[in-house]
Amino acid sequence: MPNTDEATRPARMQDLAAAVLAIGDAGEVLEMLVSRTRQDLGADLAVLILPDGGGDWIAEVVEGEDSDEVLGLTISADSAWGRALGAVDMATMPEDDGELPDPLAAARREERLLTAPVAAGTDGMGALLAVLRPDAMAPADEAAARERLDAIAALVAIALDATDREVEGLNDERSRIARDLHDLAIQELFAVGMELETVQRVVSAPDASGLHPDAARAIRSSVTGVERAVAQIRQIVQSLRRDRPEATLTERLRHEAGIATAGLGFVPSLRLPADPAVLDTEVPDEIGGDIVAVVRECLANAARHAHASAVAVTVSVFSEGVDRVAQVAVSDNGRGIDPTVTRRSGLANMSARARRHQGWVDAIPLEPGTMISWRVTLPPR
Secondary structure, eight states: OOOOOTTTHHHHHHHHHHHHHHOOOHHHHHHHHHHHHHHHHTOSEEEEEEEOSSSOEEEEEEEETTHHHHTTOEEOTTSHHHHHHHTTOGGGOOSOOSSSOHHHHHHHHTTOEEEEEEEOGGGOEEEEEEEOOSSOOOHHHHHHHHHHHHHHHHHHHHHHHHHHHHHHHHHHHHHHHHHHIIIIIHHHHHHHHHHHHHHHHHHHSTTSOOOOHHHHHHHHHHHHHHHHHHHHHHHHHHHHTOOOTTOOHHHHHHHHHHHHHHHHSSOOEEEOOSSTHHHHTTSOHHHHHHHHHHHHHHHHHIIIIIOOSOEEEEEEEEEETTEEEEEEEEEEOSSOOOTTOOOOHHHHHHHHHHHTTTOEEEEEEOSSSEEEEEEEEOOOO
16 A cells, blocks of 8 residues: 555645646546545545436446446435435445445455545535455554545545536526527527518519529528527527426436537537437436436537537437437537547446446547447337
């Protein structure tokens, strides 16, 4: 285990705290802290479990052995582990309640699992876990490890609190965007649409000089395009102004597109089935939650890394052989995935979500940009 001498620990924690404050991206901060947990405790596995906003918990950041098996793990509120998390009583976490993968269940049985509660802002409480190596450490070293884990958990809470403040600012920005879209963009489109309709009536009058067929078709297509744009903006404005727990999957996806507008600097294209019931009734809640999370992750990545000027999100449900399949395709015209970056926790998280439903995710290079294709098999109806 790394040196935990009292003379060196405060300086190291001070450096770690400075790094938390210096790194702007919340995801990178959490990844760094989980990585530091594994290194400092000499652990096989480090896991950050956070509330998912719907009453359950999810393993958001994982590093170490068997990470693919643990990443994206969902712990339901009515499970024994969920009740322990809800009560903020790590000591009551059972050895295994049937919901945990082998690495965590085995570590709990063998008393190799250290846990520390994490204040997760307005969402409640989470936990930072470390799976120690099989060769148990001495009691004095374990005490130092627990102290170190608690200190890092406190830094995780600071990072999450900063994220909450950013979300509050984002909500204010979301309200401003909704007003601007309604008061400015829609009115401007209305004016353009009315002018186009006037042109269409003039060129269609009996005494009008002949108009090239291509020009006539272009005018008709433009009028239709303006009408569709107005309808789409109205839906986005409604989603920006509404955040109800009982929102349907379609509403939640429109909500995510609306929120992403602030980070992207433009309205992403969102293509959903013409009949909302295809999504809202066919897709189970668990898969629906993963679809929303995947769309959110893709839009956030496009805003943070792609520097794109256009993003298109398509969510569809279709038959493939005897199965019904749900697919999410998010494409952008940005600078693509950097081949030198080997750690992509966002893509790994999406992959873990897909595997839970017999699915997969692909990152497909475009020219320019990238398309993320995520698909899963729906359970039989």
